Amino acid sequence: MRSKTSTLCCTRFLWLLMPLLALGAGTASADGWWWDDEPQPQVQVAEPFIEWHTGPASAYPVIRVSEKGEWLTLLMRKTQWFKVQDDHGREGWVHIDDLLLTLDGQGKQVALSRPRFDDFSSRNWEAGLMMGQFEGGTVTSLYGGYGMTENLSVELSGSQVLGSASEILMINGNLVHQPFPYWRVSPFFTLGGGQIYIKPKATLSQPGDRTNWTAHAGLGLRVYLADRYFLRAEFKDYKIFTNRETDEEATEWKVGLSVFF
Amino acid sequence: MESWTQRIFLTLSGGSLLALLSLPALAADDNKPLIEPDVRPQHVDEALIDTENFELGAFAGVLNIEDFGSSFVWGGRLGYNLSESFFMEANIGFAEGGETSFETLAGNVQLLSDDDREYTYYNVNFGYRVLPGEAFIGESYAFNTNFYLVAGAGSTDFAGDNRFTWNVGMGYQILLTDSLALNFSAREHMYQIDVLGEDKTAFNTELSTGLSVFF
Numbered sequence A: 001m002r003s004k005t006s007t008l009c010c011t012r013f014l015w016l017l018m019p020l021l022a023l024g025a026g027t028a029s030a031d032g033w034w035w036d037d038e039p040q041p042q043v044q045v046a047e048p049f050i051e052w053h054t055g056p057a058s059a060y061p062v063i064r065v066s067e068k069g070e071w072l073t074l075l076m077r078k079t080q081w082f083k084v085q086d087d088h089g090r091e092g093w094v095h096i097d098d099l100l101l102t103l104d105g106q107g108k109q110v111a112l113s114r115p116r117f118d119d120f121s122s123r124n125w126e127a128g129l130m131m132g133q134f135e136g137g138t139v140t141s142l143y144g145g146y147g148m149t150e151n152l153s154v155e156l157s158g159s160q161v162l163g164s165a166s167e168i169l170m171i172n173g174n175l176v177h178q179p180f181p182y183w184r185v186s187p188f189f190t191l192g193g194g195q196i197y198i199k200p201k202a203t204l205s206q207p208g209d210r211t212n213w214t215a216h217a218g219l220g221l222r223v224y225l226a227d228r229y230f231l232r233a234e235f236k237d238y239k240i241f242t243n244r245e246t247d248e249e250a251t252e253w254k255v256g257l258s259v260f261f
Numbered sequence B: 001m002e003s004w005t006q007r008i009f010l011t012l013s014g015g016s017l018l019a020l021l022s023l024p025a026l027a028a029d030d031n032k033p034l035i036e037p038d039v040r041p042q043h044v045d046e047a048l049i050d051t052e053n054f055e056l057g058a059f060a061g062v063l064n065i066e067d068f069g070s071s072f073v074w075g076g077r078l079g080y081n082l083s084e085s086f087f088m089e090a091n092i093g094f095a096e097g098g099e100t101s102f103e104t105l106a107g108n109v110q111l112l113s114d115d116d117r118e119y120t121y122y123n124v125n126f127g128y129r130v131l132p133g134e135a136f137i138g139e140s141y142a143f144n145t146n147f148y149l150v151a152g153a154g155s156t157d158f159a160g161d162n163r164f165t166w167n168v169g170m171g172y173q174i175l176l177t178d179s180l181a182l183n184f185s186a187r188e189h190m191y192q193i194d195v196l197g198e199d200k201t202a203f204n205t206e207l208s209t210g211l212s213v214f215f
Helices: A008-021 A117-121 B002-031 B101-106
Strands: A042-044 A049-053 A062-067 A071-078 A081-085 A091-095 A125-134 A137-147 A152-162 A166-177 A185-200 A210-226 A229-241 A248-260 B054-064 B070-081 B086-096 B118-137 B141-158 B161-175 B180-193 B200-214
Touching: A049 A091, A071 A091, A125 A152, A125 A229, A137 A166, A137 A248, A137 B141, A152 B161, A166 A210, A185 A229, B054 B086, B054 B180, B070 B118, B070 B200, B086 B141, B118 B161, B141 B180
Parallel strands: none
Antiparallel strands: A042 A071, A049 A062, A071 A081, A081 A091, A125 A137, A125 A248, A137 A152, A152 A166, A166 A185, A185 A210, A210 A229, A229 A248, B054 B070, B054 B200, B070 B086, B086 B118, B118 B141, B141 B161, B161 B180, B180 B200
């Protein structure tokens, strides 16, 4: 909330309300959740001026400019926007592109993290959400992965398939190999296994639930988008080891959005 | 005479108190330069800047379950802001289906057991903020606001089965502070259901309001 005049008491009141929302007030430590224990970082404007917006988006109007030489305190970050405060206590939002041109206390250009393609190839952790088709049913899948080397990573995923005849839950672990990790559009191969739980629909009188082991092989593409986001598309062929005479096979394709850390 | 002695004692004790207080102050002054330089932190340590891209919230409202009346719905929401315009959100909601008009008219008929009337859904959506703006209350307060559109998919557990469910919606968000937001939202949930004989697409409308905290 911004105010045109003093709103201190109102803000305090809202802050008092916050613990009611049970967001682990007890765990909030010295990182400036409730009050600032450490001095906040400050930067000095080096360009002729930088613009302040009323909110963290370019569509919010510009309310003020800071001139060259002015010091700004960085209070908070939301996506690519930083909430700043000047020496008069006034507050506003500045875009990271403008802040990257400011100087720190040593007169050096400020380094703020702005994930780029280079980070994409050197990331460690990633997570994503994918949707697609698994044998005629709609599959929704969440996964998380850890990159052990540039080429090789391990992943764990959970999927739910909702078809016209049954509901399927799957959990899978797999290895992913990327032969060309430095490509913007990078293909990968995957091998893995897991468990599948199949539950027929209530309105169909079919034999009951079953759980089976599975193995799968697949291939896919990772396409770097921007910032820390990339698209991921994959096709997998599953072998389901039943306790009947023949094993079953299933195919699956999915497309989704992933984030790397 | 009595007041004189009092005055002497007071002056003495006051003086010694002052002397005591000023001693550490004098000692401290020795170490300080006469003019304090305007000290600025040397490095910009990004870890000291609070990043608030996640949103956690709770909501409550009314859900109209096709053929099963309207009922109270409540749930939770986790959001992640991808950029200033795009966000992702995951919702979970709980409600309970009422009686169909057939059940009400026929009297002693139960289409669904009580367990099957429990309505639970989850969904994952993409959102896009349009029309960022400001709302003014009186002369003194201005709040940042935005209008957003969401669309996504998930699952609804109702009438004995999990059903694949699309949902689209829109909402209005008022940022009470930079870390606390008030949301009003309207959503349409769509799934295939054949409980009442024919297979059809059910359209369930949800109107809700909630609070969310950025972290």
